[in-house]
Amino acid sequence: MTASDWAGFFADAAALDREAYLFLEYYLECSGDPELAAAHFCSEQSTAQWRRVGFDEDLRPQFGARVVDLEIIESGRRAFSYGVGSAQHAPVTACRIRIAHPHGNFGPRLPNLLSAICGEGTFFSPSAPIVKLLDIEFPDSYLAHFQGPQFGVAGLRDLLQVYDRPIFFGVIKPNIGLPPEAFSELGHESWLGGLDIAKDDEMLADTDWCPLDRRAELLGAARQRAEAATGVPKMYLANITDEVDQLIALHDRAIERGANALLINAMPTGLSAVRMLRRHARVPLMAHFPFIAPFARLAHFGVHTRVFTKLQRLAGFDVIIMPGFGPRMHMDDDEVRACAAACLEPMGPIKPSLPVPGGSDWAGTLRPLYEKLGTVDFGFVPGRGVFGHPLGPRAGAASIRQAWDAIVAGETLEACAARHPELSTALAAFGQPSHAGGQG
Amino acid sequence: MTASDWAGFFADAAALDREAYLFLEYYLECSGDPELAAAHFCSEQSTAQWRRVGFDEDLRPQFGARVVDLEIIESGRRAFSYGVGSAQHAPVTACRIRIAHPHGNFGPRLPNLLSAICGEGTFFSPSAPIVKLLDIEFPDSYLAHFQGPQFGVAGLRDLLQVYDRPIFFGVIKPNIGLPPEAFSELGHESWLGGLDIAKDDEMLADTDWCPLDRRAELLGAARQRAEAATGVPKMYLANITDEVDQLIALHDRAIERGANALLINAMPTGLSAVRMLRRHARVPLMAHFPFIAPFARLAHFGVHTRVFTKLQRLAGFDVIIMPGFGPRMHMDDDEVRACAAACLEPMGPIKPSLPVPGGSDWAGTLRPLYEKLGTVDFGFVPGRGVFGHPLGPRAGAASIRQAWDAIVAGETLEACAARHPELSTALAAFGQPSHAGGQG
Missing domain, CATH: 3.30.70.150 (RuBisCO large subunit, N-terminal domain)
Incomplete structure (x- = not known):
């Protein structure tokens, strides 16, 4: 030139x-x-x-x-x-x-x-x-050409009837290898303990050892039992990540059987496939984050996670699970906040998505997460922090709710734990520095 | 643990x-x-x-x-x-x-x-x-669960009736902004000059200023005129990269009108969508490489291009355009060779894909590319080297064929250029070091 x-x-x-x-x-x-x-x-x-x-x-x-x-x-x-x-x-x-x-x-x-x-x-x-x-x-x-999220944060809150606090998710674990019967029992326990949304791991697919149909059927039934027992709405978030030409059918099969939210691994499946699914979807769509770090982790090369967060929102995800705070996730605090902002900030006619910054969470990471985000508009997504809790997933979920109650009451986790064996057990199990290397 | x-x-x-x-x-x-x-x-x-x-x-x-x-x-x-x-x-x-x-x-x-x-x-x-x-x-x-390429290298050669040399592609340029009439005229000229395959740029979409239907119609007709004039088969490679739920319809519309090969940007569209299209495809599918460098360029982080090449082959691409040799593309020679090998080496029942290492090519880069690959099973894909040729695209295409004839005859480019104004003009226009910073 x-x-x-x-x-x-x-x-x-x-x-x-x-x-x-x-x-x-x-x-x-x-x-x-x-x-x-x-x-x-x-x-x-x-x-x-x-x-x-x-x-x-x-x-x-x-x-x-x-x-x-x-x-x-x-x-x-x-x-x-x-x-x-x-x-x-x-x-x-x-x-x-x-x-x-x-x-x-x-x-x-x-x-x-x-x-x-x-x-x-x-x-x-x-x-x-x-x-x-x-x-x-x-x-x-x-x-104007994009639908964006169908429910958004407000719509998701309406479905769950939860308005004044974060949304409590849990990744059912063991994530790989359990048959649907055992898997659904874990989900049921976690709802009874206080989770809003029990979810499939992002690695769980429609396999012969845990077919989606059977999983959705059993977890759908368990969800309804938990709703009846607790009197509040619950969600089973089924992972339908699969080949693109299966997504519509898997959507239909999963929700007919009792799933009422769907997880799709955004990047491996493709944002355009998510946009296609969004046109058809009758339940909230939630994103998980595999294959983003390889192009986003380094400070000076690739694509910033904020950009990819905006694109996931544009494609129509109601919820965006993303790498969160803490050394394990290799995101600096500003980057996590930028992604949360990209979910929530005004974007023309496009509704907000709920940000869910995750990674090795348990009751003790809730307060720092809340304080760093400065809003209740987020999701909290422990795995082992609920399902690896020594007293089981019901107690694990209860420990999360107790941690939130402590925040609302303005008391320390330790003070609250003195009245709650679930929280005190969580503190003893996960409150050690060694947990930084544990299984999220 | x-x-x-x-x-x-x-x-x-x-x-x-x-x-x-x-x-x-x-x-x-x-x-x-x-x-x-x-x-x-x-x-x-x-x-x-x-x-x-x-x-x-x-x-x-x-x-x-x-x-x-x-x-x-x-x-x-x-x-x-x-x-x-x-x-x-x-x-x-x-x-x-x-x-x-x-x-x-x-x-x-x-x-x-x-x-x-x-x-x-x-x-x-x-x-x-x-x-x-x-x-x-x-x-x-x-x-065994994957179809892989439908035509593969042998099938593509049969379609083109070309067996003993590389396949000559050209990216029609200007790539963005021309109406279909002017665009198709450039393709026609390049076929007459000796290209096997004239292709849309990977950035060219189905836009109002150059609708795919009209482009395929005009380039299909131009292709048939060029086939009649030259007596050999030609291909128009139409870019149908678009939203996933449009791919099948765009495939049908493009080939009904005269396209006989289709380009899809693998990573932006998603490999799974390509696999879906492969099940339906009646013509060769060819991959372009946007959004691979962000996770593949650095030596010690991300995903090696060889892996992504194998996955593109598995998804069903007959041709894989990839970053090639030379400083512009930031691939070391071994990496380009590893990707070419990933296309051609045995892979169970999966047919080979044709590797097309590209980047700032013109007549003078053909010999080094051939020597570095050590096989005729590759595609050569100049852009400006054909369409920016000072005597026009027909001469640009001819200069490529003349460069191949020189290789076959064992003579230098300069000796061959002495008899061919197309090649000598290419040498004068592109043979300068300044081209290293030019427009591929």
Whole structure:
């Protein structure tokens, strides 16, 4: 590109029709001139070759992505952060760029959106081998094409009749290997102890040793017994993660038999398949997070979890389970908060999703989680903290509810535990530092 | 876990029923005892909590993943490679582990496979924040559930009647912004010049400014004119990347109108959706590679491109376009060769896929690519090298064929160019070092 060529990839944001563009924020490390690298980056994302040979035309005004802001974070570095690529004797510059990308290039389609914002144009732009997509903003004109969550936080609260506290989930464990009969009994116990939602592990599929039909039937019945016994609504969250062409049928089979919420592993199944399921769904859809860390964990490369959280909300998940606080999950506190905010903040006509930051939770991690989030609009999802409780899952679930009661009453966990054997047993079992290496 | 607990996650590979397991190879950096970390890693991938409270049971013999080999690469490091996680005063060990994972835990389902091999269990195992999935091997009992490519390399060659040379692709450019009429004219010219397959860019969708129906109609007609003019079969590779629930309809509409091969961006659309489309497909399916680099580029984190190549083949792609050689693509030569091998090597009943290593190609990059791969079973996919050729796409395509003729004749590109203005013009236009930063 010549200097006059690359000027075509810069614009004043104020002069653009905001409804015609997605706004994208990237971290970039480049060798050589950062303005040239930013121009190339926009070119590669959009009109890589903007005229035919022998024609006097310029496709950039309508189709070109544009740099609307370029902030140099540090220049004169001698190498890229991760030992990828060669600086070819040119110094490396770390920068943050904001790009206006015309969504009319591809339309309101999730696979094409992903191809545009984290595809070849993004990760193979000349002299910029280190890239992280940090954030995305959608204009209302784009959001209008998406349904988003069907129930959202308010709808989920209505279904559960729970308004003033977090939603209490539990991952039924052992997660792999139990027959439906034993598995459903664990779920039943956890509801009686106070869980709102007992869930399948994200690894549990429709297998011959624990078929979904039978599981949904037994857990559906157990749920109804628990509802009758406790007088409050309960949910069985069945994992229907499976091949895309099975999702609709599995949805129908699971809810006919008694599941009343469905789990789908977002990334392995694909966001577009979730959007398809959302059109058909009659119950809340909940996301789990396998295959996100491989492209999101490193500070300066890949795609920020906030972006993927927004996309899961857009695809129609009512609940988004995500890596939470604590060293085990390798997310810094700001990142977890950013993901929770991405679930709850205004997003045009799209309803909020309930954030569920998880990882090695038990009664003792509830207060720090609540305090770090600063809202009751979250879900809490222990596994072993309920189902590995030494007194069993009913006591495990009770210990979670007791921990919440202590928060509401403004008393310490220890003070509350003095009156409750479930909580005191949890403290003794999980309150040790060794739990940091335990089974979540 | 106690020491006796974690012994349950080790096994002698020779003692296992090989048909019951996937074999997985991981790079791992852990703090503390690497054997304990490896045991945790297997536990988290499978039976995280292997018994109910109060029951005398052990789910590991049937359901546990097992370490079958553990190789210490380096011990005593003071930090992790990428500044993630804390070594907590324990030294870091880099190792390579081989795991036998019982596929009966989830079955022959791609979303569940991905959840198992690169999900929470893999990337959130205690004290091992740095992980890369390096390779996967499937037993025939697992492969038997998959169709794999419908045509494969041999079938594609039969369709094109090309047996003794690489397949010549070209990405029609400008890729974004042209109306179907102008776009199809470029494809027509490139076929006349000698391309086998003219393709849509991976960013081109079914938009109002270039609807797929009209594009397929015009390019289908242009293809038939080019076949009549040249006497050889040609292919129009239409990009039908779109929402999952549109794929079957777009397949039908595109091929009814004249497309005879279809492009799908594998990762953004989802492998499971590709598997669904494969069941319905009547033409070769070809993969493009957006959203793979974010989890595959770094040496010691994420998922190796070889793994994802195998999974694309398993899902049913006849052709796999992948990042190729050269500094632009940030793949070392061995990695490109490993991906090409993953397409072509024996894989039980699954047919080979044609590897197409791409990136800034033109006539001059054909010989190095051929020599590095050491086979004619590959595709060559220039963009600007054909469509940015100063004499137009017909000459651009001719320059590619001339470059191949020079290889066959054992002459230099320069000697061949002396007789061919198309090739000499390509040499003058693209043979400069500045092209390394140009538009692929």
